[in-house]
Amino acid sequence: MITRAPAVAGSFYPGSPDQLRREIDGYLSQKHPSAGVEIKPKALIVPHAGYYYSGAVAADAYRMVAGEEFDLVVILAPSHHHYFTGASIYSIGNYETPLGEVKVDCELAESLIAQYPAINFIAEAHRQEHSLEVQLPFLQVVLGDFMMLPLILGEQSWDMAENLAEIIADLARNRRLLLIASTDLSHFHDAETAEFLDRQIVDAVAAFDPAAFWSLIENRQAEACGAGPLLTVMQAALKLRARRAEILTYRHSGMVSGDNDRVVGYLAAALY
Template structure:
């Protein structure tokens, strides 16, 4: 009996030694491939590419960090794509991915020390020197705990997206066992000191609220979105601590914000928010997903043309649109406005676009310059809020969360040669028989399309085959707009 006990002890000790000594000798397998996301290279590449093609992300400035969700790709992949499109084809020396621990309880944060990560898309080498430097900054809080990484999906789920959008890079994978403010501050300071001299991208992996109704989820998640948009890590921690909101990766988000601020980021931009209900159609119990970026503000790519509207005139037109939307959503009459600037009385075509947390919520336009601009703006604002057939009517609860964009159109002209089309300046109209489709100038820049892709997507908008623009009897028109 004694011999058996000694044998078991030896085996158990050996297993522990193997676990402890797995650092820097093997590549970490991606155990969720084939279940949480496609397990075959071809299928995975195609899945991610479709997500990226459908993501509208317009970023002006240098991106230091991202927030990306970590559910299965069928649920959160389309939202994650909005974050990763912000760094498409960018170059970074290292990517530091920070996720929460879902399976193993421990104090502090664990920095993976295996050799690298293996996914269906290939191998990402870990930057072991950087990992060691981070740990050495505070080895009481920052360690390597193999069990923290063995089953954790929150970090793994980010890697195939990174392999798709970035050029060559090394990574550091960090799993947080505790997410109190002290741990966030210790980890953020260690990362900042360790990365000096390197160009680094931070990825905070987190879902938001879990298993509430859609209405409750949006109320909770708006508290996270508000704190993130204000670039206020302490405010987010306070709200998470008093249960005003939920985020399983709240610690990673706060840590990434703290590091990004020290690196020079001066703002956060919300790129997309949605819930699992948008995929499943079941809004009784949903999970919230957020995509966002931390960046240093830069000059935005110019879209459209300048039609000479003053800031006062643009503000007045936006006021007309917003007050009209607020009135009609509340069941009131369209308001009358006085002191209309003369330029707003001139005839222009116009589109009114309503967005909510990066999501299109309504967009209706009138392309003909056949009545005063402010009147067309009122009519299109009402239609975008209540009559866009793609969406349910805007509700009163949504009003504080809406962003309004106005596009005042130039006259359209027939395109004789597609070389005339300029991305960023032109919008497109394609007509063939009874079919017609229009896309505004900003759409091509937000999706990152070239001229051919712009033509193809406008054909699709018209309900035509993607290559219908090549046919002789297809009419192509271009126009521009002042967008504000």
């Protein structure tokens, strides 16, 4: 077994366990109107920037599942550093963060790799990828111990998302799943342009309309670096009988930094 060491601790989020927990607790303490609702989400859409920029947005999603118990957390995140076809599951050990190890269901991961040609283990896909790693400390704080399947998507297409959504839905036959889609929205536009582009995606997610969302991406009318994970999770959630989407928070980096010339958009949403 080979534990995947944290790649961005100390840069995207604090490397000190105590400081990391304090920072996350601070974000989570900022109450959101939807916190405490009785119906819990089947899926969350979360950003993956440094916590300084997007931590408060991510917290608005993770707060929705605080204290819940899931048999398996399925996290889908995009590859930023290594291109490959299909999806990669880390199947050879656990992930580590400053808060401790997060257990990977390696037996299930190996089974999926053996069954489905679209799923492999590609070490380079996980080694430096931040988009999945930054979700783990939040999950450790709100869930405690949990088991996960960490998937990095190298290929972002409608067919790939549909294929993965079927596989994920099949996993739910005898498990309570939580699905996580990791994505940021538009990148490096001025604030006004970013808000216009991102509004298109926010509206498509609010309507729970995967086809409308994908049309925006294919026609370059909007941007999301995790378009594949977001599409997959929307499709899988529909198969799991989720019928409603809630937009929890939209912000961009300029709202934190004060620099509105080049911003990145962030969304927190829940699918019920």
